[in-house]
Amino acid sequence: MANMCPYGRFTHAVVRGVPETFGKAAGDDCEKGETSVDLAKAQRQFGCLTGALRQKVGLQLIEIPADPELPESWRIEDVAVIQGDTALITRPFKQQRRGEVEAVRKVVSELNLTVVEMGDSGGATLEGCDVLFTGREFFVGISSHTNHRGAEVLADTFKDFAVSTVPVCGGARLRNICSMGGPQTIIISNSEGAKKTLRMMEQLTDHHYEVLTVPEDLAANCIYIKGPSKLDFLLHRPAEECPESVSAFQKLQDYTLLPTACSEASKLGGSLSSLCLLVNRKLTYF
């Protein structure tokens, strides 16, 4: 069915510009401490990413203008989980981020997606960076920002799929330690915490995946897209940022590798996938 295509077919990407308030998150976000971010560099990197998605991969790009009122709105991945023709508008953990959903909701409805609201049902919180969709099932990382109730709402939204909850350790987010590297490939970091998560995933799944382990945490977050041209693209962190992991990506055969810098977003806990929502509007039935 529409919902059951192999992972990676996308036609659109939704992104949101980097505001000048980038890195100036509200006071309660002290965990990051004194991180000095280079706004211009961040915007440049954002431009490279969107350029790659549009020109190299061939996706249609929808860019929501940056909003200085919402300093974290560039992390658009968090505010919606999109699968097939359905978009779940999430409820981010931080109160001040909840305003980010409005613009996104508008865009996804314009894309004719069925919009489902997580709302405030039973204190559910969930952020997209704790959700890994593999094409066949969902894994939800129960983290500091995503709770069991949030996962439940996700399960109710995407009824076709198994939704399994997995642990994420050390304050990380699920997508910080793993991502899809192909229709049946999971890229995962080699850290102890990631291994623990992976073990749980192995236990819970009915399916078979191949695992590409990368030595650096940062490298585990990639964007895999089978573009309109049917080529396999992998956007990954460049050698400057993850020197030890680049060779691992070489092992993916017949892939077009697109090294994409993301150092500034990374300083704030984001990564490549944080910056975009991927949508497939060419749902094929079989």
Next chain:
Amino acid sequence: MTTESGADSEAKQPRENKETEKEKGKAKAAAAAAAAEPASPQNQPEQFPAAAGHSTPARKEQEQQEVDQVSHRSSISRLSRSPLKGVKKTKIMECKVALLDGSDFTLNLEKRARGHVLFDKICEHLNLLEKDYFGITCRDVENQKNWIDPGKELKKQIRTGPWNFAFNVKFYPPDPAQLTEDITRYYLCLQLRDDVVSGRLPCSFATHTVLGSYAVQSELGDYDPEELGSDYISELRFAPNQTKELEEKVMELHKTYKGMTPAEAEIHFLENAKKLSMYGVDLHHAKDSEGVEIMLGVCSSGLLIYRDRLRINRFAWPKILKISYKRNNFYIKIRPGEFEQFESTIGFKLPNHRAAKRLWKVCVEHHTFFRLVSPESQPKKFLSLGSKFRYSGRTQAQSRRASSMINRLAPLVERSSSKRYNMSLSLDGAPIAENHETPMKDSAAAGAAKILTKGDLITTVTTEKKAEEEKAEQEDAPTDAAETQEPTTPLRHDTKTDSEQTDFAFDGEMTATESDADDDSEMRTQDTSPPEEMLKHQTNISELKRSFLETGESSPGLTEWEKRLSSSPAHSPRGDEAPMIEPLELQDTKDEPPASEETKEEVEPKTTKSTLGWVPSSEKGPPEPEEKVVVATETEAAPAESTGPTGCDVVEVGTKEVPVVHTETKTITYESAEVETNGDVDPGVLLSAQTITSETTSTTTTTHITKTVKGGISETRIEKRIVITGDTDIDHDQALAQAIKEAKEQHPDMSVTKVVVHKETEITPEEGED
């Protein structure tokens, strides 16, 4: 026939009855015809209300007359015995079976009939050969669905209330495309449609539309506004909460399927349905050790644990060493994980004892069906600490083999155009649904004929016969189909030990422990398998254990997650260091090797048993010489063979082709004494006989293959008659030895029963004068 008697004919009954008396013979003859044209369903609804009135569970013998009437009127039920004749001592019960298309099938059975009788009759009615995926359910006092045990008497499984059953899919094939017949897929589709509509199989809106559209195509054919009308779609159910929007989407898709046959539509339906995460998952309410409400889901791959729709754990069958229940507790013993040395046992609390037992049974059956090559043998009596319950049907592997042998024209499946508006209510019926049931059924049945059989002959094919067909195939491909002849065996086991089984099964507080024969070596020891098999088996287990323990590195600090993990072992042992694509080595795949070992293990004991066979020269077991050590092919000396037991007639004829009238004939027969000792055994029913003759210059080999069925066991007996002819120039001993050797190589099981040396010597005048 009496089938025209509608509900309105109530008043005419007495007269009608007389008429029917006259028509007895006719009706009986028609019953046979009815078998070929199962249950002319048009008649069914009309009869049903009337018949239902009589369906009191405790029927008196005096009511026989009435019974006759009923059974006669619902003559759609093809009784194995005439209702008018042989009912003197046997009580007849009316069984009402809710079929998957929403119609009811009513039939009468002897009160003492076992589950399989009913099941076979239903399958016959449905013209279903791949029946192993299906079963009969019955609701208990708590309105819980229970599977009818085919080996046990129905009356012991029903206890109270009318004999109402439902025909359902029991084992959902993970890959429905592998089913052999379209008709099987059709019934699977019907089940899934009900699963979807009732909400047991949750799916998204998009999936509802896709499944709905294929269901429409399968049931109504091409979109045709003129014929179907504009509102045709709202007469069908696709979803628990069906909306106009959904119906429109379904119709939109339906329009695009022009030309798709019903069978194709069903394949598409199943291809989509099988991917749903809850496909074939049988859910049971439970609580974990901390009292948290969870659901336990039993499926083809193992046991799934859910908490509010979220999957929180999963135990694949290979990881589960033992399943047991005690009172309302259900336990699984888990193979030690990567970081553990000891097995762990996880307990769950079920609402009550019956629920625990039900879950346990379903687990045992699913494990056997999907994981084993053949069912485990019944435990021996002296071991019977717990329930003797075993799944006694065919496993999926056996079923697949058997169905690959199905050799009939695809039966014509007439998809019922019944309006399944309320189907979910009727099948999943909460008690309230009872009210909806009757009217619905009328309309449903008003619908139409269900299944028309094309090949009348085929409808009468019985299991044993099927097994025979398979065997016939086996002759051609002896390496294949190790356990195709199996199907009959377990049934028989079951029947034999039934009463004890029942006793134990119903023994309320008894600890019923089931252990996986393929996993639990302790239990295994008690099995009949020969020691070598045991050893092989244990090696596998220890190998596995070793491999699991290899990467022994203990993890610090147990969190809630780790508890999940620690109770859930078997992680792939591998060095994660090298960054490269590594197969995840999921447990399932890892355990494949032992699984294939199982094949042998399962095959071997049976063959061993078969050699104990009472009939000489028989190959009771699978004729698989390859599987065995070729025994003593070197014992070729004819005299030695002659004392051996049975099997191969070697006739050695030495002649001198001389045109002389005078010959002396001398015949020496070496015959095994064992041949006759078994004479008292039931000779069984001869199913087929076949003679193949091959000739070389000096030898003629006649192979005579007979197949018989006795007591549910089918047996193939191959007799070879080798005649060596030649004059004295030929070394007869040599030729004989050679012939025996060749025969032995082909059939190591073979034994020589008779050696006849027949000498014709030309009588020379001199000799004559002596």
